[in-house]
Structure formats: structure tokens, C-alpha cells
Amino acid sequence: MHLPWTLKYKPKTLSEVIGNEKAKEKILQWIKEWSRGVPEKRALLIYGPPGVGKTVAVEALANDLNMELVQSNASDYRTAEAIQRFAGRSSQYGTLFGRKRLILFDEIDGITGSADRGGLREITKVIRRARTPIILIANDPYDPRFSTLRKFCELVEFKKPTMTQIIKLLTRICSLEGIRAERDALKVIAERAEGDVRSAINDLQALAQGKDKLTFEDVAWLGRRDRKEVIFNVLRRILYSRSLTGALRAANEADVDPDMLLEWIYENIPYHVKNPKELAAVMEMLALADVYRGRATASQDWSLMRYYIDFMTAGVSASWSKKSPGWTPFKFPSRIMTMSKSKEEREMLREIGLRIGRRCHISADKAAKDVIPFLKVIFQNNPEMKDGLARWFGLNEDMVKFLSGEK
Amino acid sequence: MWTEKYRPRSLDEMVDQEEIVNRLKSFVKARNVPHCIFAGPPGTGKTTAALCLAHDLYGPGYQEHLMELNASDERGINVVRETVKTFARTRSIGDVPFKILILDEADNMTSDAQQALRRTMERYTETARFILIANYSGRIIEPIQSRCAPFRFTYLPEEHIRKRIEYIAENEGVVLLEDGLKAIIELGGGDLRRTINILQTAASTGKPVDAETVYSVVGKANPKDVREMMITALNGDFINARNKLRELLLKYGLAGSDILGQIHSEVFRLNIPERWKVKIIEIIGETDYRLLQGSNEEIQLSALLAKFVEAGEEIRKGG
């Protein structure tokens, strides 16, 4: 057999999909509604991290209910026309032979603005008129691009299965393959997978295929996917290494993108460097590093990136005494989280700024600084003036709510 | 917005910048306009003058002959070039054979972009005239300056601002008390647009406008965040100061340079030794430069906050 095990052991029915009982229940209920007519939400948006069984679940569902699954994914063109061609008709009627049809738009994160122009808007259109069930799958449903789309979908979250569930699955596969696996070995694989079932199976195959026995020693060496432990280790070496070269080497040898590394360092510094003087010196180094990042981008000369790395590693390391207040865990960069959380808000702010700018002959930046603060006060004080101004600026409901502080 | 409602429509309605207005009127009379630079502090009537000029030149349908671009809204000079190209390609119909293009915040363009702009200006000089609006003409490159007639807008005299505000208040039926008026003018800082905005905001409370109302609405509009952030840092709490900074950048959508400008004005009001003010002002100067060179505004500004933490510590030690 040459099949990859992810395929070989792919669930055939929904009940075989591990974990996510609630989600599966929700999907079944929604699909049942269709037999009673068109439900309120004509589409389901399944979301969750990679490898937790989203697509597999839909395929198994179609199989269980003997439905024809029509799917489109990121390897297909998904321009407005392509979507129209793919789903326009099939979303209206059943198949020739009376089989019910299930439409799946998979990997909608992969619909790009340039190559797939108008794709998302067209999907929304298809959903609004759909007479057959439609399922969408995404990793991040809160991407602002999906904000309209989301309104027409029932959201279903797929969570990471527990370690025990994964170990159980791996054990089953091993016994079917005739491999005697140590529980500790499987535990390592499951732990490393962090809930990603597919990668756990892949790892298992890479490690165990062709063997009749899998030991803890066999798995210890396997390369890690980009996981947190790696970055923790690098951070520790940068912040606490005795020599500059040690700090520098930590960054160079690590399999970590330098921009991300800077965010990690920046986030964690104040929790470790407590002495104000040292804090200022360390932050100065990060600022300097950032200057070289900017210079490299502006000049498109990437040889300047070496100074970026130098300052964020050796520079940081040399600027403090490495006396930490005690054991402090490393934190995920909160700036990244805040940025993605506030993305919608910032876009709204900019759009409001542009609308004000058009009326008041100023830039969006200036509007944010000079007009919006006053507008907020007016909107909270005076409903009459608010309505007038909202109309005059051409603000939509969301924008008015935003400015009135209702959101 | 009252700023728009009471914006003069024609040069005749403009009461300030007398000399400038006269020169512009002579352009209208001659049916010819050179490229111009309008430079001066915010809220002194630069955009208004440009719009009035266009109005007087082309009459009521002037918008067709006019294009407004804001350099800080447009990403990159290519957009400017393309837009100008399309706009300037066709001749204006009527007795004025050129169109007018207003480029606001021209001093925010990089010098490379300005070089490209210069070429565009030259190429379309027969069919389009440019009015560049800037706070500092010094940031406009020499080759452009030498191609443009310079106009320097100055702060309006206080009596003019006072009259204007009184006029608007009366017209809008606002009960404006003397101390309120004074407060509005003071907080406006010579910027007419800002002054009118304050009036309108104060009026929106529906109460008679006295000094207290004015200070209260301006206080709400200018959240104390910047000051608070600085004090938090001086008190040694870097993490919270950084969170506040992040909020300003992300939630209020302020530009890094604007925050830095506010920090700069606040420094003088801080209760710290003079020696430290001087030091901090120097570091602000450096940060200003780095914001231009760097790529991440938050990191640059939090490095400044770290300096505040350091200053605070030394001050407490009696440094």
C-alpha cells in the first residue's frame, strides 16, 4: 500500500471523526433542517485550526447521507465568474438522479484579493439565494474580509481533540499496521502535534512505517514543527546567554522568522528586565534594531538585516545584567493579538476618516486627530446634531454606533 | 460641520490673509494662475483660499475643473501620477485652458516622490496648475519651490477669530458667555478650524457655553491618555504605559508622530526637574528621526517610554 496513512485511515462516517461531539451534533441538526425546507441560515461556517478534521467531517457527512459533495478549494480559481460557474446552478437544484447536493467552499482563507477578485462577494450572493446546503471552512473566521459573509452563516467551531483522543487513534492505527508502539512514544507524537490530528498521523507514518516496533528513542529526534518550545528556548538564550555570540547564535540557528522573534523579545523584555536603567538600554537596542529593519525595507538592501539581528540579540544581551527577578514564563506577543483583534476597528476608523476628509478637505490621519475626537463628544451629547452630521458625512449605522461609543 | 458651513466660498468672502487674497484675485482677473505653494500653520485658510480661487476662476461648477488630493492619504507617488495623468490629460472647456490640482499635506511626501511630482508638474503644465499645501515649505524640495509662486499664510489675529466665533455663535443661536469665548480662543491656539470645532462641540451640550463647558468637552475630546501614559511610565510601570500607548496607536488610530508631538507639548507641563526636561526633549528629537527611519512605531515610542521610566527612577532618587 502506498497510501499515506492520513488517507488510509480517513474516517468514512461522521462518528469516526475523533472529538468535537458538539460540533458534529450541530452540523447534523442543521442539515436535518433542510429536509423541512430552507432554514434561516443557508450556510454553515466551520472553523478551527489545521488538522482537526473539518474537511474530513464534511466528507464523512456527505457519505453518511448519500449526498453529492461539490467542492471548491484554494487550488481552484475562485474569481466571481469561477464561483458563479461552480455554484450558481448547483446551488439551485438537486442532481439528475435525485441525490441531494452539498456544496463545500473549503479553505476560504485562501481566497486572495488579486487572483480571486470578487470571489468572496460572489459566495455571499450564492448563499443568499441557495436552495441546497452550503458549508464553508476557514481557519480564522474573524478575518475582517469575512465580516459580511459571516452574517449569513451559522458558525460551528472545531476544537483540538485532547491528547488522550489522539493517542487512542494512534494506538488503533499502530495495531492495524502491526506495530508494537510504546505508549511513551505515541505520547511524544501526540504532544508535539498539539491537537493537529493530521500531523500526528503524518509523524507516526514518518517514524513507524516499515517497522514492527516503535520506541521512545525512535521519536525523540524527529524535527519539530514550528512550535512554542522552540521559541522559548531561543528567547532564553537571547536574554540570559553569558556571551554575545551565544545570543547571536541562538537567533541564527533558530528556525524562527526574525520579525516574529523581535515581537517575542519586545513582548517579554519588561517582565524580565526590571532595572529601569537597563530597561531603557535594552529598549534602545530594540529601537535601533527596528531602525535597521526600516532602512532595509526602504533601501531594499537586505544585507542591513544583519544589524537588525545583531541589535535584537547581542545588543539586548549586552545591555543588562541578566539578573532576573525569578522564574518568569514567556508570553505570546500581545501586540500581534491586539493588532488582529483591532483590525476591524482600525479599518472602520480609517474609513470614517476618509469620509470626513472628503467633506472637510483633510486627510484621514488628520481627521482621526482633529475631528473624530470632537465628533465623538458631539455624538454622545446631541442626538439631533448626530443624525445631521451622520447623514452629511455619509456614515453607515456601524460607524455611527462606533462614534457614539455603543460598540 | 460648522467648519464647512462657514467656510468662505469666494475670495471676496475671505477676510484674512489680505495680501494673499489680493494676489489671488489678480490671478483670477488675468485668467491665469502659476503653480503655487501655500505654506503656513494649520487652520489659517490655505485650503479655503485654494477652493475660493477655483470657485472665482471657473464659477459655480468649479468642481469639474478641480481635483483635490491628499498626499498622506495616497499610498505612493504612482497613485498621484496616475490620477494626475488622467485628470490633466483633457483640457478644461471654457476660457480658462487649465485645471487646478490641489495637493494637500505635500510636505509629507518623501523627496523621491517629490522629484517624481516635479516631473509630472512640468509635463502637464499646459493643462494643469498645481497648488501645493504644506505646513512647512522647507520640506518641499528646491526644484519644486523654484517652480512655484510662494504664499505664506500666517496666524489670524485674535480679534478676527473672536469675531468669527461670535458670528457663528449668533447665527446658530448658541448662548456664548464671555469666559467661554475666551476659553475657546485659547484652546483653539490660533487654528480657526479647531476653534470652530470646539465651539460646535461645546454647543452640542445644549447648555450655555461657559469656560467650564469648554474645558470639559475639550478634555473629553483630548483624552488625557498621553499625559497619563507619561505619568504611568514616570511612576515606573512600563508595562501599563506600553498598553496605553498601544491603545492610542491601535484604538484611536493616531499616527506615531502625532503622539510624539503631544508628548512633546506635555513635557513642559510635567512636574519634573528642568534638567530632565531638557534631556527628554533631546530624546524626543532623536525619536522623531527614528520614527521616520524605522518600521515599527510602537517599538520606537516604547523605547521613549523606557527613558521616562529611567527618568522617574532617578528623580525619585533625587537625581
Add this chain to the structure above:
Amino acid sequence: MWTEKYRPRSLDEMVDQEEIVNRLKSFVKARNVPHCIFAGPPGTGKTTAALCLAHDLYGPGYQEHLMELNASDERGINVVRETVKTFARTRSIGDVPFKILILDEADNMTSDAQQALRRTMERYTETARFILIANYSGRIIEPIQSRCAPFRFTYLPEEHIRKRIEYIAENEGVVLLEDGLKAIIELGGGDLRRTINILQTAASTGKPVDAETVYSVVGKANPKDVREMMITALNGDFINARNKLRELLLKYGLAGSDILGQIHSEVFRLNIPERWKVKIIEIIGETDYRLLQGSNEEIQLSALLAKFVEAGEEIRKGG
């Protein structure tokens, strides 16, 4: 090309990355290969391993079952949706029913292209297996990482590289002196391919290969000379340091920015306090940036040495 001539043909010939090779051999034995990511620094055998795997799997005519897409090939989203899909769709003839597709420098593919790849990998998994080669696996999007078995290639131990180079030199009849060998290994920086290339270039001069020849053919200065110049400057002898610099520029025919790169590499080997190393990097970085901006090379490099002199003085003062 010696890199080709001495490239292992089969997994058995590969002496490095032992554990990885063992795993790959087991794939061959099972006649089954999962999708893989081969990640690691350049010249550590990633491509070689992929080719050997294919060779061992299909035998001598393995090229027919193999497709390589290099960084220099177009690999945008459209190519993935068309060329790759077409290749992956058709079946291989023989006892191994799938083909192998090697994507070199996969971490340089746009994330759009990577998105388009994920389903192709899965849907055509019966007919094609992907080997993604990358320097940083972190730049491969997670959904693809989750579909692949990761293999992390590490730098080869210096003894291995040394042995390999000595073997090739002997085989090719190159007279390789000890300092030449050291220089070659140092310049190769752990990248075997690069190391062999340098050997071949140096050998082509026809002279016995010593350090001088090696540095001269690759157009670099001998690090010893660079370090000497730096130390001379730090010791306060400005004129001699400058003379050494001019000598380096003329003797080795170096560009200013290249010598700067070498100065940069030497900093960490200097015997000065750690804190000062960072300061010196600051000086170098600023100079590098100025050169890029188009400053006068000779002036800026002299100024760099002048700053070294001053730094040296302060270091001696215990600053």
C-alpha cells in the same frame, strides 16, 4: 562541476544527516513516502537527500518520475493551480504509483501560492508526493506544515566537511595546504556546496592552494588582515590603520561595502569588553547605511576608522 561530480547518488552514499537518511531509507523500503518538509541552512544536503530518495525509489531513470521547481522558476498562485496540478494529477507507471515533486525554497513562495498548494497536496496524494525544501520552515503556512513530515537538516560537523574537501582535493590532484584548507572551510560557513565551489575555484588557478589564493579568488580579504587593521585602529594608530585599509581595498580589489561586511564579522572575535562590541556594531551599521545611501566611500571608511580610534581610547580609559 565538482559539486555535481561528488554529489551522492543514492542514500547509501550519504554520510551525513544520519538519522534523516535512515528514515528516508525506510520510506524506500516501504515504497511509500509521506509529504515532507526538508528544512535547514543551505548546503546541508536537502536537495541531495531528495534526489537520492527519488533515485533509490525509482532506480536510474528516476528523472521521469520527478519534477523540480526552483526558486528561479515562476511559482505564483497561477502556476500552482495549473502546472503543479497537472503534474500531480497524472499517474506514474511502475511499482511506485506516485511521482515526487520537489519545491525548492518553498519558504519564498507567497502565502497565496502556499494556500493554493494545500489541497492539491491532499487531493492528488495518491499520484504525487511533495518534498518542500526550505531554509526556515516557519515561513511555511501551518496548514501545509500539518500535512508534512518535518525533517530538520543541521550544519555538517566541521570534520566531515574537512574530510570531504580533502578527499576531493586528493582525487582531483589539487595541492591543498593546511591554511588554504582552513580558509576554504571558514569561507564555506558550513555550507558544503559552497565549500566545494570555493575549492574548485581556488584550484583552477593552477597554483598550490594556500589561504592567500583562496581569499583572493573569492574576492575577500584575509580575515587576519581585517582584524589586524581593526586592532591597529583601536590601538590608536590611525594613519597605519588607514594604510592597511587602502591596501585591503586595492590588493584584494574589494568594494567598500564588502570590506565593511568583513569588519562586521570580525567584531565578535575582538578581545574587547562585550558592551563595546555592540557600540562598534553601531558604528559599522551607520557607515554601512551611509554607503548604501551613496556617501563617499573613502570618506566614510576613514571616518569609521577615526571612530574606532576614539572607541579604543575610551576602552583603554575603562569607559
Add this chain to the structure above:
Amino acid sequence: MWTEKYRPRSLDEMVDQEEIVNRLKSFVKARNVPHCIFAGPPGTGKTTAALCLAHDLYGPGYQEHLMELNASDERGINVVRETVKTFARTRSIGDVPFKILILDEADNMTSDAQQALRRTMERYTETARFILIANYSGRIIEPIQSRCAPFRFTYLPEEHIRKRIEYIAENEGVVLLEDGLKAIIELGGGDLRRTINILQTAASTGKPVDAETVYSVVGKANPKDVREMMITALNGDFINARNKLRELLLKYGLAGSDILGQIHSEVFRLNIPERWKVKIIEIIGETDYRLLQGSNEEIQLSALLAKFVEAGEEIRKGG
């Protein structure tokens, strides 16, 4: 534009650059012209001379045989190449078998573009002659220099400029007062074109042209005011000096860099010890750079005034 109206039409009308004009006349006589470089500061008659030469060579319809290109204007050398190709392909009719191509701002071309230009010059040397106009001949690459006859234009003597301005003023019916004339010449800085432009702008106010008007239209402070501010500071009255500065910046709306330039010129006229001039000039250099980097004008300039206060104190102490 008066600069055009009063531009000489033929070499006989040119009164300046005597030696150059004579050499050019000899070309006309010989009906042959080599490739030329006209180098020198702006406004010294380079373009005028080129046009006059063409006029005298071909007679009134000279435009047909002439083409003007701005090197920094056209996007890259390709445009130059294409334009030249088309233009130079056809022979000139008449007794002069070549056309003339004027390439303005040739020193702004990149050296790559200049290399390409060199090849173009060679290819069309029979049908076209190039006149390269440049501010700095040192920025023209040698291979071009060695193909061209060099002409160096120098600043016009002040009396010539004065006469010219007086002539135009009279002709145009401008009331030009003596102090106005002086101011115009000073601000023109030896550049005739610029000087005429200032006259025209000042005249456009419709008022008699005195120094005040002149400084105001070009956006400069009256040197008298600047000197006063400096002396106030030297006398130790910082507050009033700073008020004067604010007045210049805000009321007159002057750019900080312009004020600084004026301070710089005035320093040399001050009656203070040389030692202090030196110190102040150094600080002005620093301030200039900071302003260029976008620092706050008022802050930087008041820091400079503070230095004046310090200087005054030391001078009074006999320092």
C-alpha cells in the same frame, strides 16, 4: 514671464560671458559645432547661449533644427535614446547638415544613463550635435567629457545684474526703490533668472518695490529684523529674542531653514570676537541638519538663541 521676454535672441545680444560668446560666434562662422558641455551655476546664461547659438546658426526658423530635453525629466535614458533616434534620423536641410540637441541638467543623469548617452552621441554624431547643460561638470562622466568642448559659465558681475534689472523695471514701468533693488540683487545671489523672477513677483503686488515688499514676497525676513533678534539675544534678553523669533516664524510665516540661512549670513557681519563666530557657526551647522531631519523649528532655533545669550555674556566678561 519676464525672464523669457528679456532673454537675448542672438549671440550679439548677449553681453556677458564674453569669451564664451566669442568662441560660439566662431562656430557659427565655421558652420560647424562640436559636442559641447556648458557648465556653471544657475542663471548664468547657459541655456540662453545654446538657444542663441542655434538661432544664429539656422536663422529665425531655428526651432525646427533644435530639440530641448531635460535629462532628469524624462524617465530614464530610453526616452532620450528614442527621442534622439527619431529626431536625429532625418538630416537637417540647409547648409548646416546637423541638428542641435540641448540636454538640460545632464549632471543629474545616473552614470549608467550617461554611459548609454555616450553611445547614442557616438552613433548620431553626423546628424546631431549635443549641448549638455550642467551645474557641475565634475558630475559628467569622463568618456563624455572627452568628447565635448568644455565651456565654463561664471557668475555675472553685480553691475551687469543691476543694469539689467534697472532696464527691465523701467521698461515695465515698475517703481523700484534703491533698497528694493539692493534686496532683489542680494536675494538673487548672482542668478539672473532668479533675480528677474523676484522683480516680477515683487512688481505683481502693484506697490512701489521697496526692501520690505521684496523680502515679503520671497518669504524671507528683512535682514534688519534678523540682526535685531540676534543682537537682542547677545545683549542677554532671551525672552525678547525668542518673541522676535516667534514673530518671524508665526506672524511672518517664515520657514525655519530660511531664518537659519539668514542668521548664518548675518553672523559674519556681527561685531563679536571671531572665536565666538566660529562656535556659533558650528552650532548653526548642527541646527541646519536637525531642521532638515524634520525637527521642531521653534525648539531648535530657540536653542540656538540660547547660545547667543551665552556668547554675549562671555563677551561682556571680556571672553
Add this chain to the structure above:
Amino acid sequence: MWTEKYRPRSLDEMVDQEEIVNRLKSFVKARNVPHCIFAGPPGTGKTTAALCLAHDLYGPGYQEHLMELNASDERGINVVRETVKTFARTRSIGDVPFKILILDEADNMTSDAQQALRRTMERYTETARFILIANYSGRIIEPIQSRCAPFRFTYLPEEHIRKRIEYIAENEGVVLLEDGLKAIIELGGGDLRRTINILQTAASTGKPVDAETVYSVVGKANPKDVREMMITALNGDFINARNKLRELLLKYGLAGSDILGQIHSEVFRLNIPERWKVKIIEIIGETDYRLLQGSNEEIQLSALLAKFVEAGEEIRKGG
């Protein structure tokens, strides 16, 4: 062009780069040439050597077997690839079965383009040999380096250049004075082509060639004048030093950055303590960068002179 007129035609005529010429002669004898890299500073005979090699190999009609491409000239590697394809497809007739392709400025190619070139070189290796000409061999990628025989060209000894120039001057009937000759050689900076070009330009004025003429035609100040200005400043006479500076800027029409370059060269010849040289060189570096950024030339250069004054004072004090 004298550079062409006096270029050696065959290897036998080449008097410099002896070792290289000998190796090339051995290629001619063997009727076989490997791919080569000719690296070294400009004007050291790289192109000449390549042409001579071709001449000696194929005889007088050598142009048919030869193609010259400028890597940075032709738009992108595609042109190279296409041209090479067409050129290399047909075999050379005669006893040498390959053609020669000279690729100038190969180090200016991007590394992607070089990768593509590498493949092209491999594909056509039987019918074409490449000679890559580069200033910096370090910027050629290793895979190409290892395919090529490296040749390093060095600067010609001054006596050779002097002889050559004297020979040409005599042959062309140029009256060349000793100080003119010295100036030409100094400005040529070891680049023979450049040196000959300067001679030709200076000769084209028709006057006897002395130092003054030479500096004037290339747009540089006479080093004597620059040194005088510096010494005046060091002697404490700031006003006169500044007047000299203005003279250089205005009278000679020099660019500030060019003067700065000359000041830099002169500093090392000054008789002042090394400690001060260090300081001044640092300031020159800073000034250079500021000028590049667009600072006011006169302000920045006077500030530099001010530093000289200060240095002079301290030196006299025994500092």
C-alpha cells in the same frame, strides 16, 4: 577617441599585467580558452585583454567570433539569454570551435540573473566561452566563480601611466606642462582610460595643458587652493578661509561634496597632530553625510572650517 586609438590590438602590444598576459598567451597557443573572470579596478586593461585575446585567437576578422554585452546595460537576463542563444547556436568556423562572449559589468547583475547566466553558460559551453568582466569578483556568485578561471588585474604602476600619457601627448602634438601631467595622473587615480580621457579633454581647450586647465575642465578645485583654505582656517583666520570657500563654490562652480572630497585627501597631508586628524576626519564623514541628505552646503562647509579654526587654536596651545 584617444582611448580607442591607443588601445593595444594584440597581447604582444600589452605591456602591463604581465603574468595575466602570459597565461592568456598560453591559451592562444593551446587554441583553447576556459570561461574566465577578469576582475579588477576600472582602467586596468580588462576589456583590452579580452579583445586582444580574441584578436590573437581568431586573427583580424575576430569580430565575427566575438560578442560584447554589457550586463547592466541590457534589460535583464532575458536579453543575455536570447542573444547568447542566437550567437552561440552556430559553431565558429576555423580551427577554434567556439566563440567568445564578453560580459561587461557582470558584478552588477542581480544574483537571480547570475543564476540564470550560470545555466546559460552550462548549456552553451561547447560553442561559446564567457569572459566575465567585473570590478569586484566577490560579487559574482560561487557557482559561476567555480566554473571560471580567475584573473585579477591590478592598478598600473605610475611610471607606466606617465609614459603612456607622455607618448600620446607627443603623438597628438599636445603641449603638456609638468604640473599639468602631474594633475592628470593624480586625477586619473590609476585608471588609465580615465587618465587618457582627461588628457584629451584638457587638450581640447587648445591651450597648453597646465594644472589649472586640467582641474578646471574636470570641474575640480586646484588642490593648492583647497590646502590654502584649510591652512588659513588652521591659522585662525576664519573670515578669510570662508571667503576662499565661497570663491571655490561660486567662482569655480564646484559642488560642495566635491570640495569635501578634496579636503579629505588633503587632511592626511597636513602637518597637524594625529589626534586632530582623527577628529577632523570624523567631522568630514558627518559633513559628507549631511550634504548627501540635502543640507545647506555653505552652512555645513563653514561649520567644518570652524572646526579647523578650533583645531588650530588647540594645536598652538600645544593641545
